[in-house]
Amino acid sequence: MSGAELAARLRLSERAIRDLAKREIAVKLSHGSYDLWASIGNYAEHLREAAAARGEHSAGSELTRERIRETKERADHLALKNGQLTADLVEAAKVEREWSDILRGLRGRMLGVPGRCQQRLGHLTPHDVATIDREIRDALTEAGNDEHA
Known part of the structure; x- marks a missing residue:
């Protein structure tokens, strides 16, 4: 040709x-x-x-990259919202409140153990009950101060 x-x-x-x-x-x-x-x-x-x-x-490719980044961020945001709506995700504050309530209830029940032991075991002396009470309080204090507990 x-x-x-x-x-x-x-x-x-x-x-x-x-x-x-x-x-x-x-x-x-x-x-x-x-x-x-x-x-x-x-x-x-x-x-x-x-x-x-x-x-x-080109400036056009920079704009394209920015649009792609923005689109990904929107998709991530939408996925988080959907996760919350379907209860796959929960707010940290709600989890913290729930655990605080559970642990307060547990603390109350544990502090009631010495009195219940005294009622069920009539042979315990006041010193025995005070010793059980002290051990439970020390264990709760230690657990409350331990970062890994």
């Missing part, structure tokens, strides 16, 4: 075809003839590479 025909097919000037041939994008066979399919393939690859290079440095 001649340079003029290749230029017409690619909608370029003959000068542009000669330039592409110098850069080995247009495949020159002999005496000004060109391999149509090899030249088209090389030219398409050249255009893809040029577009990719422009895309990496």
